[in-house]
Each structure stands twice: as C-alpha cells, then as structure tokens.
Amino acid sequence: MSFCSKVKEELINISDIKPCCALAEMYGLLLFGKKFSKSEIYINTENEAVAEKYRNVARRLSVSEVGVKKFSSGKYRVTVDKAEGRLKILNAFGLSGTERSRRINWANINNDCCFSAFLRAVFLSCGTITDPEKGYHLEFSVPYSLKNDLKRILEEVELEAKEIKRGNSYIIYFKGSEDIVTFLTLTGANDSVLEYLGVKVFKxxxxxxxxxxxxxxxxxxxxxxxxxxxxxxxxxxxxxxxxxxxxxxxxxxxxxxxxxxxxxxxxxxxxxxxxxxxxxxxxxxxxxxxxxx
Ligand SMILES: [Zn+2]
The missing domain is CATH 1.20.58 (Methane Monooxygenase Hydroxylase; Chain G, domain 1)
Structure with missing residues (x-):
C-alpha cells in the first residue's frame, strides 16, 4: 500500500467527530470532487475507501442512489445521477444551484475546530502525498475557481502553499517536510506523522x-x-x-x-x-x- 493510501485510510477511520465538524467534512469531500454543480456532481479517485465514503455521504444528502463505476485503470467514479439529488446536496450546503462559480461557502465551516475536518476531507478528495522515502511533496489538484479559496484556508492554519498550473487544474502544494507534518498533524493523521518523521530522521x-x-x-x-x-x-x-x-x-x-x-x-x-x-x-x-x- 502506498504511503498516500495509508494516510487516506487513517483519515477515513477518524471517528468521534463533532456535528459542526461533520458538516464541514462532508462539504470539503463533495466540493473538492471533480465536479460540484447543478448539472454534475462526481468524484474520480484511485482510492476505494474514498469512493465508498463519498458514496455514503452523497447518498445520505441527496436521498438518492449514487452510482459507482470502476474503470479498467483501477480508478473509481462516483456520480450523483439524479438532478433532484444534486439539488438536495447543494441545498444542504446553503447553495441554490444558480451560483456562477464553485467557491468555498464559509458558512459551512463554522468554528475553528471545523478547519481540520474540512481540510482532511479536501485532502481525501483531491490530495496526494509522495512517499517520504522518495521526496517531500503534498499537493491538491483543484479547479481555478477554488485555488485561492484553498490557499486562503491554508493560510488560516499558517500554511503557505505554492501553486502551479497542470493541464486544466491548479496544483496547490507544499515541498517542505515541516509544512507536510503540520498539515498531517492538523488533519489528525497521527500514525502517518510518526511514520513520516521516522523516515525523515533516518534519511x-x-x-x-x-x-x-x-x-x-x-x-x-x-x-x-x-x-x-x-x-x-x-x-x-x-x-x-x-x-x-x-x-x-x-x-x-x-x-x-x-x-x-x-x-x-x-x-x-x-x-x-x-x-x-x-x-x-x-x-x-x-x-x-x-x-x-
Ligand atoms: Zn467543528
């Protein structure tokens, strides 16, 4: 299992979440999927556990069936097929579906405690981390409309990220091992932090x-x-x-x-x-x- 998969598995298994944080977590997971609008809501992911979590959350909020497709490449696509289901999801996060672009609605991140739940979910949806044996790199792949919002929320937790354009996406990333450890600690990936630091000390x-x-x-x-x-x-x-x-x-x-x-x-x-x-x-x-x- 890759280091990235281990981190994601640890984050998914975090339980005992406050209701305010639970909302922020669901919001981060769906908002930072591949599409999040009235016409399309879906995620592409290589991680089976992430696909399963996204499916559960989307099913609960949309009160409708959510399709999971597995491609021959091993990737999953989880889609909210029904229009009324998508609208229910948008409404759950205070959106009407007429918004011009995909931005963070800060009303869904109520308290300081919710930042870590939100960022944890953002990482599950669109983040990857390189095995520390190979290098220190953590990134998020996001659309143009979300890149500055994500950077701003990272600044709230004193993390300054860099950005680069890759294809149609923007990559928001950290290279420093200290920033990566700060991020993992914040999101509650405690075992992964220990493993990360162990590899770093050894290197x-x-x-x-x-x-x-x-x-x-x-x-x-x-x-x-x-x-x-x-x-x-x-x-x-x-x-x-x-x-x-x-x-x-x-x-x-x-x-x-x-x-x-x-x-x-x-x-x-x-x-x-x-x-x-x-x-x-x-x-x-x-x-x-x-x-x-
Ligand atoms: Zn909270």
Missing amino acids: DVRNNVNRKTNFENANFDRTLNASLRQTEAIKALKESGKFQKLSPELKILAEIRLENPDLSLGQIGLMLDPPLSRSGVNHRLQKIIELSQ
Whole structure:
C-alpha cells in the first residue's frame, strides 16, 4: 500500500467527530470532487475507501442512489445521477444551484475546530502525498475557481502553499517536510506523522553519514596523492645516486615512507625515534622532494 493510501485510510477511520465538524467534512469531500454543480456532481479517485465514503455521504444528502463505476485503470467514479439529488446536496450546503462559480461557502465551516475536518476531507478528495522515502511533496489538484479559496484556508492554519498550473487544474502544494507534518498533524493523521518523521530522521542520519564518508574519502585521497609524490621523489634520489648524500634523519624518514605509503604524516612521525610532529615530518619530506628536483 502506498504511503498516500495509508494516510487516506487513517483519515477515513477518524471517528468521534463533532456535528459542526461533520458538516464541514462532508462539504470539503463533495466540493473538492471533480465536479460540484447543478448539472454534475462526481468524484474520480484511485482510492476505494474514498469512493465508498463519498458514496455514503452523497447518498445520505441527496436521498438518492449514487452510482459507482470502476474503470479498467483501477480508478473509481462516483456520480450523483439524479438532478433532484444534486439539488438536495447543494441545498444542504446553503447553495441554490444558480451560483456562477464553485467557491468555498464559509458558512459551512463554522468554528475553528471545523478547519481540520474540512481540510482532511479536501485532502481525501483531491490530495496526494509522495512517499517520504522518495521526496517531500503534498499537493491538491483543484479547479481555478477554488485555488485561492484553498490557499486562503491554508493560510488560516499558517500554511503557505505554492501553486502551479497542470493541464486544466491548479496544483496547490507544499515541498517542505515541516509544512507536510503540520498539515498531517492538523488533519489528525497521527500514525502517518510518526511514520513520516521516522523516515525523515533516518534519511537525515543517512545523509550525514554519506557526507562524512565523502569527506573522509577526500582526505584519504589527499594523503595518498601526497604519499605518491614523496615516494617518487625518494625513488628518483636512489636512481640518481643522491640518496646516499642525504642526512641520516632524512634517510630514515625516506625509508619509513617507502615502506608505508598509506600512513599519514602524523603516523609516520610516531614511528621515528624520537617522535616528530606532523609538521616536522612534512618539512623533512618537502626537503626530500626539493633535493630530488
Ligand atoms: Zn467543528
């Protein structure tokens, strides 16, 4: 099951809802379906549980039969077929059916508590969330007439969403994991929030480890490159016969370097008697390189 399906399942199973919130929830679910007007009321959804919930709500409010069609793609379409049924639904939300465009009727979102129920339903109808393993993205696909209303209601709960046009729809979305967690918390998807945060913590730790490993690898490469230059200089000195003219300290150091190409300067310093600091070893090796040139 996708992460999105899990979130939706959790949201659908929230019970113990106040009557005022129940109205806001039904309103959000129907208003943000694919069509919501006198001539058409229906939803397209990939989620069977959402189709079932929409059907129950639409059937209760329209007091009529509501058709469910399953396409070969796996998608569902739930339609309020009867004109009088559609009118009953519109009336239930204070609409006459003569409204020019689909907007949020704020009278159906009475109290502060109702915002979370409304947004939960909006997400069920037209929202998707990306699996946090793959990225941080939550979006709603809405018609032009609803995009600013939705943004405004998100602002009410201190969420600033971005928008982009995709086909005939407008996508209202968040990219930040903090905004997504705020939204999920607000809608009551508590288990999903825990899962989300768990994945995020794991990813953050993994990224930190990768960054540290890359840093260590880069350091190791630098050590090896320097070592290569030093051993080549020492070999050149030997081939040209100049090696014998080096001071005893330089000769000992050069032999240790040749035998231990992967040791750092600090480690080489510890092998000398008496031990020598990292910068002391570096200084002597630089001298060897100079003499070889
Ligand atoms: Zn309420």
